[in-house]
Amino acid sequence: ETGVTQSPTHLIKTRGQQVTLRCSSQSGHNTVSWYQQALGQGPQFIFQYYREEENGRGNFPPRFSGLQFPNYSSELNVNALELDDSALYLCASSLGLAGSSYEQYFGPGTRLTVT
């Protein structure tokens, strides 16, 4: 167990709907990253938050947005869901951005199915 929790575990949504996924980081960690992992693929970086500010973003459209709260927990919001958004969504937390502080610890993930 890494101490990173995610909710919900599974979710089924309809195309066009909106979804919010939640992540609680490991105690003492101020950095949260979100990833999308399709079956048989490596995790794809969506974005990262450091001390409540977006600090890096991958090649995802603006309908993927996020927040980090003062307690460093985080949300991932996806609007106008598409069938291709069906995937495992992973949250990872780390101590910071430099060197070994960047070791990321993953939560168990949220399995999103869009029908």
Added chain:
Amino acid sequence: QKEVEQNSGPLSVPEGAIASLNCTYSDRGSQSFFWYRQYSGKSPELIMFIYSNGDKEDGRFTAQLNKASQYVSLLIRDSQPSDSATYLCAVILNTGGFKTIFGAGTRLFVKA
């Protein structure tokens, strides 16, 4: 060219052998390198981190980094059936913001 490339495998080794997993990356600005293990249906778990050229050992695992060749590898000594998993290579880029780029992973099977 993919930013981080790994042989998808599967790589099959007998129990007790050395498993060698390789990863190449395209961006010379890559700063830090990580190896994760992912069991089927589970989330990735951190194995090792390396950021300077050379070898880094931790128990049965050795990470090797060669920045000139843009190559990072993971050796698993005395492989066990419990090591059977997908191994993911990850690279950190800082290009006006941090990005973590994962390879697609190499599936390893350790035969008893």
